[in-house]
Every structure is written in C-alpha cells, then in structure tokens.
Amino acid sequence: MKVAIALLNFNGKKHMETFLPGVIKYSEGAEVYVIDNGSTDDSMAWLEKSHREVKIIRNAKNFGFAKGYNEGLKHVDAEVYVLLNSDVEVTENWISEIIRLFLSVQDVAVIQPKILDYHKREYFEYAGGAGGFLDNLGYPYCRGRIFDSVEKDTGQYDDAAEIFWASGCAFFVRSKVFWEHNGFDERYFAHQEEIDLCWRIINSGKKIYYTHRSSVYHIGGGTLQKSNPKKTYLNIRNNLTTLLKNLPLGAVFYVLPLRLILDGCTGIFLGLKYGPTHFLAVIRGHFGFYTLLPETLKKRAAKQTKNYYQKKWLILKFLLGKLV
Secondary structure (H helix, E strand, C coil): CCEEEEEEECCCHHHHHHHHHHHHHCCCCCEEEEEECCCCCCHHHHHHHHCCCCEEEECCCCCHHHHHHHHHHCCCCCCEEEEECCCEEECCCCCHHHHHHHHHCCCEEEEEEEEEECCCCCEECCCCCCCEEECCCCCEEECCEECCEECECCCCCCCEEEECECCCCEEEEEHHHHHHCCCCCHHHCCCCHHHHHHHHHHHCCCEEEEEEEEEEEECCCCCCCCCCHHHHHHHHHHHHHHHHHHCCHHHHHHHHHHHHHHHHHHHHHHHHHHCHHHHHHHHHHHHHHHHHHHHHHHCCCCCCCCCCCCCCCHHHHHHHCCCC
C-alpha cells in the first residue's frame, strides 16, 4: 500500500529537530510530508536545509488541525494517510505492522498504534492510550486513561481490538474513506475532530482498530496544555457538536440535556481548580455549540449507529471512584 506520513507544523522547529529524523529513519517506503500551517518561525527554512527528502506543503495561514489537514492532504497522493503530531517519537516497524492489519481485517478504515508517554515511558499517554471510546453520556476516554488517571502499560492492552475512536496524534486512515466523509469538520479548528470523523466512519459501516504491535511515544500538549482555557472551550463546544451530529435521535433528547447540566458542574470544578477563566470557557463552549447548532443539524448523519459507546458511566467514576 502506498503510505504518506503527514506532519502538521505551526512554529514547531524544536519538535521537528527532535523527532523528524526518527520518522524518516523508521518509515522506509513511505513518503514524508510536512504541512506548514503558516508558521512564523524559521522551521521551514531549517527543514528545507536539513531534510530535502521531506516534501513541504504550505497552507496560507494557521487553519488549525481540522482544516489544516484537509487543505494539506489535497496535495498528497497515497492509499493510507498517516497523520502524525510533530511531538511524537516513532519506533521500528511502526508502519508495517499497521499496514498488515489493514490488509487482514475487512472494512477497517482507521488504525491507531499504542500511544505511550514520552516522559514516563512505561505509562500510556493521555491523548490516545490503547484506543478511545465514549461513555453513556458521550464523554471520551481511552483504554489506559480515564479523566486524568493514566495506567501503567503492563501488557493489559496487548491486542488488536476494535475501538470507537483513534487519536489524532498518530492516525492511520485510508485516503479514500477520509475523502468519502469530506475529511475533518473544519468548524472544530482543533480537538475531537478525530472522534467526529471516526463516528461518521462507523455510521457508514466501517471499523476503527487499535494494535499493540505498533508503538509511539507522545509528549502531548504541544499545541494547547490541558490547563489552557481555550482547550476547555474547544473540547466542550466540539464534544456537544459531535453528539448532536451523530447520536441516534432518541438519545439526543436525554443525553444533551444531561450533558448541559453536568458541563455546568464541570465548569464550577474547573473554575475552582484552574481559575475563573475555565468556568467562563465552559460557558463560552455552550454558546459556541448553540451558534453552530443550525449548521450542525444539517450535518447530522443520515444513519446513526446504536453502538456508539461502551456502557460505562464516567461520572460515577468521578463521584464514586469506580466505573459502573
């Protein structure tokens, strides 16, 4: 299969200096692209001088993750796109094992490797762990990470498993499927656009997978730290938008009202923990969701799957300390 690795860059010279040589070394047979999102540092000048084998695609400005990739990937010819964050360390055979899974599992459209913490290498990383799911109320979590609780990797997820969403930090997707679904929803800018895309792909009857036979190490927070109120705003707005787009109609009428109430409680908690800017970010996230609502209704999937979550209540994990 023809494979292209696409790194999205915005002022990321430091990360590329650290991680790009490894990507090139361990990605034999794949073409490597850097999609530049209107950087204002000297990262592109450095790249042109240091790694001439890497192909550069220049976006007009910083379009964010969603539109940045949509625009850049229009210029990439491959059967499989590998969307890779610039702060990811790859390992030997990280591509070949995933291509083997693409060829052996029918209807698989997206695959994620095992994502470990670059700094605490025996632990899963927050952004993707061993594959993502949603709970009964649409809260995203990963095998290996629930809320801020991250598990040590002891081999408990050493499998090839069907998951619900794959992390955007190391996202293998068939190009044909990506464009059949019009890529990422560009309104999201960043955060949770991969969950929305995976859900739309599942609604079409295809599968999302994880495999432990490919591993990467992710720094995380390279664009927005978890404590940044803009990240809180985007996560709230985009998650509610994803639910409205993809939930079966019957579930919309009880999940969204409950979420709006619980998000208010979340805002109070974050305000106490991080400051009033986070409480305001939750409020802004709700109003951002309302602003997008008319267009979101038009984008609702023609068919919604009922198997959109694992039957867990993460709110009880938060309140009681255990999953139910």
